[in-house]
Amino acid sequence: MKTLLVPYYEHPAEQPNAWDALVAAAPRLYGVVLNPASGPGEAPDAAFAAAALRLREAGVRVLGYADTDYARRPHAEVVRDLLRHRDWYGADGAFLDQVSADPGALPHYRRLAVAARAAGSASLVLNHGVHPDPGYAALADLLVTFEGPWDAYRTLDVPAWTEGHPPEHFCHLVYGAPPGARASAAVHCVVPGTGAHPWGTLPYPLEPAR
Template identity: 45%
Template sequence: MSPTSPAPASPTPPPLTPPLLVPPSLTLPPLILPSSTPQSPTSPPPTSTPRFVVPAYFHPTDHPDSWNTLAELGQNLAFAILNPDSGPGHAIDARYAEPIAAIHAAGGEVVGYVDTGYGRRSGSAVLRELAAYQSWYGLRGGFLDQVPTGPEHVAHYRRLIAAAREMGVDHIALNPGTTPAPEYAELADMVITFEGPWVAYGDHIVAEWTRHHPPERFCHLVHSAPLAELAAVRDGARGRHAGAVYVTQLSGANPWGSLSPLFEHVAA
């Protein structure tokens, strides 16, 4: 779900066979957040209303009210996805510190966006970016994007996620953007089984294997929805076996570039 490719395809690149190397010690400057150390993601009891996963691909300087809205969601926010520059970027941006701290204080969570290149990106590169989010922003979760769907890549992601958890990454979400092989659900805390436009959402079929897991393990990200349909998408997500959802009327190359005012109304 990169800003320039909001609707991931599912190519079948060759499997990654070299052993996964944990990155060497990093010399990233630590960031002291203005609140207490963030806790690991909470797991509230299941409810009939989906929680929200928000691709927060907008800067708090340009969209302060949107970040305030994320904090106001409290535990209704499963997590917001931090994505400063299609990843953590090359340097810390201290302007994210206060909004992240406010979300943590309200009981929500923030995770860091990392592009995995459908298994073609080295595990060391992915782990270094997760470590940057930890060091710079105090994050303990990762949103791994551009994940393939086929079982031939499961071993690579199993090694990658095991190494990430050893680093202290407590919460892992995988985004193939469609329903992957069942093995992926065994690796992650959440799998995004739909990402795409509203016109395609009506054709989404719930895979039978997903019903062996609680709906809280799955999420749908829907863009380009008519304004009148936003609440219906939110309310209908659980019937599609998704315990988390995000829906916006925005479209184009990056429909996640701002939090729509209507979504703020729906979220409230």
């Protein structure tokens, strides 16, 4: 079952064993978030392009990362990032980060969802990091409804509206977790990393040999 959505933000040339582990884990992966430079960067990166190709050839979704800054980033800038991910790295999906949970921002994200599909995103993930207004559920294939440390995750309260959707519509991204920690969401990623850069570590089952 494809249950792991992995935001792994390390360079393939610096951590080749970790990228090998991702490719080897292809049957278990919902997808991998590609994030060369808090987005696609200003020019193509050959190492990321090669890593993305390997993942796609293994049957893994490649999700291009784009920051939306809680609806403050202009629509055109976000779409530019998605087009660069598609053209430079062959991304077949989109991972929109720092997505507002407010119902007032729904029109903005509705436009972005349409643009992402038009740009070739077969899969769209919205990372709210919290449970958003229920209206967002219709915009994307997957909602990230928790992103945070393990200590906060242990007391997560899940709103009743989520019961009206399939479990695989929701994802939890948990960091600072002890060995053996598990997430309750159908799609998830639980990593040991902490601090400002927790997504420089892989989930425990995928940790490569040192």
